[in-house]
Amino acid sequence: MPSPLAWLHSLHHCCRRPVLLSIILGALSGLCVIVQAGLLAHLIHSAVIERAARESLQVFFAALIVIIVLRALLAWGREVCGQRGSSLVRRFVRRRILEQLDALGPVALRQKQTAPLASSILERVEALHSYFAQYLPQKTLALIIPLMIILTAFSFSWAVGLIFLVTAPLIPLFMVMIGRGAESLSQKNFQILSRMSAHFLDTLHGLTTLKLFQRSADEAERIAASSESYRKGTMAVLRLAFLSSAILEFLTSVAIAMTAVFLGLSYLDFLDFGLYGQELTLRTGLFLLLLAPDLYLPLRELGSHFHARAEALGAAVELSDLLAEKPAEQVCPGTAQLPPDQPLALELRHVRHRFAGRDSLALDDLCLEVKAGEWLAVVGASGAGKTTLLNLLLGFLPLQQGEIRVNGQHLAELDLEGWRRRIAWVPQQPQLFFGRLAENIALEDPAMSMEKITRAAEQARLLEPAGQLPRGLAGPVGEEGNLLSGGQARRVALARA
Incomplete structure (x- = not known):
């Protein structure tokens, strides 16, 4: 250095x-x-x-x-x-x-x-x-x-x-x-x-x-x-x-x-x-x-x-x-693209992950199959590895051992940005940015039409709470969403997804 x-x-x-x-x-x-x-x-x-x-x-x-x-x-x-x-x-x-x-x-x-x-x-x-x-x-x-x-x-x-x-x-x-x-x-x-x-x-x-x-x-x-x-x-x-x-x-x-x-x-x-x-x-x-x-x-x-x-x-x-400071190794250094209209199926084989400085494994020999269109809830006690699993799937952590396949392809062969565009993400604590409510919903695509934004807000049941704001979807959310309640902020994240 x-x-x-x-x-x-x-x-x-x-x-x-x-x-x-x-x-x-x-x-x-x-x-x-x-x-x-x-x-x-x-x-x-x-x-x-x-x-x-x-x-x-x-x-x-x-x-x-x-x-x-x-x-x-x-x-x-x-x-x-x-x-x-x-x-x-x-x-x-x-x-x-x-x-x-x-x-x-x-x-x-x-x-x-x-x-x-x-x-x-x-x-x-x-x-x-x-x-x-x-x-x-x-x-x-x-x-x-x-x-x-x-x-x-x-x-x-x-x-x-x-x-x-x-x-x-x-x-x-x-x-x-x-x-x-x-x-x-x-x-x-x-x-x-x-x-x-x-x-x-x-x-x-x-x-x-x-x-x-x-x-x-x-x-x-x-x-x-x-x-x-x-x-x-x-x-x-x-x-x-x-x-x-x-x-x-x-x-x-x-x-x-x-x-x-x-x-x-x-x-x-x-x-x-x-x-x-x-x-x-x-x-x-x-x-x-x-x-x-x-x-x-x-x-x-x-x-x-x-x-x-x-x-x-x-x-x-x-x-x-x-x-x-050296960034972690990317999970998806490849260039392969998934077909845009093809449903996604996931398969995890013998996935193991250990964080530096810890003796115990965060994930130990995890095997999981999620078929296309299937709904799955991952539950477990605190520290069981739920967040680690999601971070591996999102490419935020390197895969140490095992395989992760998407429609039969290794996750490491896929383009990271293209893979993330196929994933909707609603975190526990949504991050809202200063600006209008519609801008926060259309975070992925600033050129998104107002009709599409309104449809997403309706699906997240956000229009009724948004109507309480002086300007509706055009109203401000404040700094870090301080003009919205906790429930409204989560519905914004859901509409964004």
């Missing part, structure tokens, strides 16, 4: 073009910074030292305005490209998660908690946003823009260029040292959030039971304790973020101060080196001093975005684990 960082790198192909465009726009913005500093230094030198006329400086003022507007447009373009790249990655990951959940099947999903899965699809995927939108382009720009400014500074003063070259690497060094601690804290905080989400969802589902047994107050205290633990974890991450920002600001201030001290002492004739024998004018000194903050700005931005990397790595741990 790949490491979280390797898994994040595997997603780069989704956003390569927007990220590359963001880097190009950022590099152009860096060039604009150098030009802007040169224009400002020239304007101030010309106005203060050379006493130039206002009319002679109008062209430079116009150029300065154009550069400022251009920088704003480039920053907007970078933001749009970053959002686009992040959106592509998050959409890809969510699609992969849904495909993985579909491949795992309902039996495997029943063993997972709903809250952590929802958290993975929502919070953890959203945690990837800043990494791809901001950190990934900034990682390259933090090398390109400082290098451009250092080379520019060396062309005017090797001493200032040397100050830039020595102090610039200190910021990424401290950033990495602090970021490693933030990565561990972010991962731990995600785990706390998963447990809290699962606990809170279980409490909501069992709120009626807790009230009846007078345990709601105790459960509220447990939720408060869980929330307090998450709050402390969040504050620990924020403390580390503020600490790293303070350190980066301190290092940046010291580096700029060193540049200012060198230039000041050179103006006072205490230093006479570092300028290739040239005179230090106000234009040159101001230009170098204006470059200093912009040299460290990309590095500081990378430092602030480094926490996005730590957050993304924390999210990648659970996302990569979920996507690396």
